[in-house]
Amino acid sequence: xxxxxxxxxxxxxxxxxxxxxxxxxxxxxxxxxxxxxxxxxxxxxxxxxxxxxxxxxxxxxxxxxxxxxxxxxxxxxxxxxxxxxxxxxx
Numbered sequence: 890x891x892x893x894x895x896x897x898x899x900x901x902x903x904x905x906x907x908x909x910x911x912x913x914x915x916x917x918x919x920x921x922x923x924x925x926x927x928x929x930x931x932x933x934x935x936x937x938x939x940x941x942x943x944x945x946x947x948x949x950x951x952x953x954x955x956x957x958x959x960x961x962x963x964x965x966x967x968x969x970x971x972x973x974x975x976x977x978x979x
Contacts, residue, residue, distance in 0.1 A: 918963075933954070
């Protein structure tokens with residue numbers, strides 16, 4: 890049985906907008922974290938599952954996640970998934 894991100898109890902309701910898909914996804918995720926819609930410690934879907942759900946390339950999601958990790962909004966550990974950071978960036 891294939892596990893999808895929906896089984897993680899996270900309903901992202903993302904609507905990427907903006908000049909590009911990656912930028913729109915990054916902005917939508919950042920906004921969801923900033924406004925508290927995604928609580929600290931929340932595990933995000935895998936890049937593969939989210940890409941499939943949004944109908945975008947997996948690298949688009951992986952790059953958006955990487956951007957937000959670099960900014961401090963998310964944390965990522967190989968094998969443990971990507972999570973919302975417990976403290977917001979300054």
